[in-house]
Amino acid sequence: MPPLREPPWGGTAPALTRLREDGAMTAIISVPELAGDITAGSAPVLLDVRYKPGDPPGLPAYRKGHLPGAVYIDLESELAGPRAHGTGRHPLPPIEVFGAAMRRAGVSAGRPVVVYDAGGMGGGWAAARCWWMLRWAGHPDVRVLDGGLEAWQAATAQGAGPGTGESGGGALPLSTETPEPAEGDFRPSPGGLPMLDADEAAALARRGVLLDARAAERYRGEVEPLDPVAGHIPGAVSAPTTENVTDAGTFRSPDALAGRFEALGAGPETEVGVYCGSGVSAAHEVLALAIAGIDAALYVGSWSEWTADGSRPVATGAERG
Template sequence: MKPIITASEYASESAGPRPPVLLDVRWQLGGPHGRPDYEAGHLPGAVFVDLEAELSGPAGDGGRHPLPDPAEFGAVMRRAGVSSDSSVVVYDGGLGWAAARAWWLLRWTGHRDVRVLDGGLAAWTGELSKEIPSPAEGDFVPVPGALPLLDADGAAALARSGLLFDARAGERYRGDVEPLDRVGGHIPGAVSAPTVENVGADGRFLPAEWLASRFFGLGATEEVGEVGVYCGSGVSGAHQVLALEIAGFADAALYAGSWSHWTRDESRPVATGPDPQ
């Protein structure tokens, strides 16, 4: 099953006998809370899920968006109507990062049938609703570990032994600027691969063959072995994992704490400039 779904495909499935559970996870880095936008109009039947409060644990030593407690995440998903046999579709405002975070968390905790609405809300041409749904309680119970997860030591090792992508903007990778974390730069050995280059101007993923060519050109060959990803705080990195899956590179590992976790320990090395080392 493809990890993304078009708006027209979703419209068809939502009209069928078993419509997917639909999650609205609108969120903007450094921007306003997404709940008011949801209440102003959302895809019919969508349940709002808060990235900051429900798809992340409290910010702190684990980084700016550490993973949520699996039991608490499971309770959120059940309240949204997610069951183990549900088909789940997730969307956000169009950037795709927040939707990918929800997709990754569900996949990591064992849910197999989850897709991201390609292009998000902007791709939807149907009517919007202000009705707040009250879905029946689901039965999904998270079992973490279905996707590979890196810690700081694992990310450092993979940058030397395999391929570790840095999904942030190039200027943050180089250390030219750092608007959010203690210091700029990158994990030594990591390769710059900005997430924003995986999508077109409309926010939709570029074709699978184009993405495959991109990642191959960045070093994702059969010989390299394991591929991992990190970003600023684990959100856009999930989008990169999704792009890699579309391109045919299944089960890329995510360093969920990412740069916001790496830089909390001043003893960890930091590389700057365009060269990975």
């Protein structure tokens, strides 16, 4: 895998705080910030990635109302490829399929992108998958809307009009118009973020910190609603994605996230990897780590790929194994 970049700070607390702030600014955007950009005429490319496991595609919900100018992206067909023997449930799509989907949505290398989703995904899981893929594919400026569609609608309900900054303002009403953006020029160049295969994940669990982003009961092997075997990769640490967000569905502060991950053994100088069930919620954990100033590699195949090979070891219980 590509090496994790060297920490660009000198190790002092003020520099680390700045890094955490920078990580948040380059990974997420608030509703007031985005609304202000749109009303100021500097709107980014907006991607709507609604998705919920087991539900139909989010296109009908998108058509009922979405952020003004947002283009719908289908996770199953545009952010994942067909499942095959030995793969996880959401393998990476062919790079040409992903690139074509992004260009159709108007994504260009020189224009910022903001991604959001809605409901039932732990505060941005599907959006984080799109964020991770674009960053992995070389786009330099991608952020997730903090709190997603629910945060946008909550701001709209305040009736304060478009926001102009962190301190105030609502959001714009949802739109039912389907935009037809000009073709973008984005050409994927994979390698912008590190990723792991099964063997690399197993090795990292022993020499660094491999975080398991699934619910704790799935990690312990008490339940497994989706995959044929319950448990976790030996050596992995339980780190449920749901603990990255507040009750309102927005990300916890950079320092709160950093404290959470440091308590799990994952600091800015640690080699960190993340997996989940199929590489979706784990992308959210990578995003949370980025907000905290910590680089992490994603095991895209995750538990669904790990258990597709019956020869791979499985640990159960609360210990790493």
